[in-house]
Amino acid sequence: SNFRIVGFTAEVELPELVEIGQAHGIPVMADLGSGALLDTADFGLAHEPTVQESVAAGAAVVCFSGDKLLGGPQAGIIVGQARYVEPMKRHPLARALRADKLCLAGLQATLMHYLRDEATEQIPVWRMIATPVEELDRRARRWRRALARAGVRAEVVDGRSTVGGGSLPGETLPTRLLALPLPDPQRVAEALRRHDPPVVARIEEDRLVLDPRTVLPEEERALLQALLEVVAG
Template sequence: MNDLQNIPAVDSLLKTGTAQNLSALYGRELLLQALRGTLENLRAAVQSGKDISIPNTEKILADTERTLQHWLEPTLKPVINATGIILHTNLGRAPLSAETLQAMQAAAAAYSNLEFDLAAGKRGKRSVHAEELLQRLTGAESALVVNNNAAAVMLVLSALARGKRVIIAHSQLVEIGGGFRVPDVMRQSGAKLVAVGTTNRVHTADYERALQEESAALVLTAHHSNFKIIGFTTEPELSEIAAVTHSAGLPLVNDLGSGALLDTAVFGLKHEPTVQEALAAGADVICFSGDKLLGGPQAGIIIGRADLLDKIKRHPLARAVRADKLCLAGISATLIHYLKGEATAKVPVWKMISIDSAAIRQRAESWRQNLNYGEVIAGKSMVGGGSLPEESLPTWLLALPVKKANQFLSKLRSLPQPIIARIEDEQVVFDPRTVFPAQDPLVIQSLRKLLP
């Protein structure tokens, strides 16, 4: 018991200058919680019979401060992406342009006309924000921004096909990351799935037969954004599906997913269908992501016929999945880059896709020279983010032949600003394509500390 009696009381600890400083930094109530926890742990250690000495006041308060720091350390933190995967879903997908960040900060730092009509001086609608930009950019009659593309598809089906049949090809009953399955989304929306064709072969006749036999609300197509079906395969062009659908007097909804507004083939990649092409092919409603190849903040974007978008905007679910002011400000700023023809110069995703291979090699060589370690080797970057499956871009990697590569990756992840790299041929490799040039000094400084 004597040892327990030697543990200082909470009140006496709170009177110290160190505790008062901690109280000013963290707040009295949080300090009390942490301090009591430290003392409880100390009492438990003494009562367990362990041979320990009672720490002095400063040690107790130092332990308490470490607890407070741990409690308040953000779980969401910036990392350096050296994997070469441009749209890395686990690392937040698309980084944002400087102008997009400025627009979002301006919207967050003050009041805005989010739902206020400045001309009329009365309540307005948030759905108007970004709509005109999307109309001008794509040629669509109407547009709506929601919080992500899964929500966009759910909303469209709920508004246009609840309790009714929706025709879709077997080959397009896809599952993407996070367990998002088209059949599940259709079920939750209240739509009734009618699958046509087979897994590997679908013909226009399959759609024609289903439209004759079934009383449907619409036809849905889903882009193969994160997988390929190869070999003995057939699938009609979107324009062919549109013609059959329109002959039956029904709308065609296209879940495009990736949201490409530029031709990826220009940059040595397989052509990814663009939003503009889907509209020209006859899709009446198109859903796509804001944070994939569009390169903006997370959002789901719906464009298409005004009469169908009016129904979608009026549906009760539209309020539940609506975009907030930061998203609307960010999407608008990102779209302006495309309208001004500066996406490859300003949108980080497209800057990374379009960067010259020689420039990447030069940076990798600079890293090696500064470290005086490793070698520069040829490699491949990936677009990622459920876009362009199996497509890669030639790149140059800094390869470090370290012992215990997985342990080295763990050390990189534990840095104050974590670095995420990968292992290739038992070496830890770093791809400059996805590392911002301004991060180069930190990468070199961090590696110097970890390398032998």
């Protein structure tokens, strides 16, 4: 689902589809995919339609993911008008496809963060999206100093973070990268992936690159330990 069609393209907006459906007695189902509950435009990204907007537009049924931009466990969620949702709950397939208790517990915990207005502080994907560049710069420089003490040369450079995750195709955010000029960055990248815990870096312009936007603060110690063991060790 993570793609973009460019060029001379057009699509019928959901409110217009709902109006056509109502005129002909046909319920309209909207498949959102990303499950966004926050407006991505508030974070410098293109606007991703939210679940609330689709429901308000009059869609009879709205489908979306429990992971992706919602930020919870992988699951499929259906909301909408009771006369359409209730028969789905009673359908024999619902028993085969229903989420287990662990998934429901994770989903409940995730949604509670939205209800408490703390999604950008508690849900990993939104923590990463909401982190300002100034904070990313401070963290990247802290990593560089830690590596320098072990004799490892690194630079802090401008970069872009790709959101990805099955949503916001082509959208990026500004970031600050830790770049390591190494003789064989491919070998080091492979060694990091084999490390426990694994570290997935990328290579740009023959340098091993790490993006602090994709690393939560509580993961920094493990990351630096892996870098020191693989690069300096």
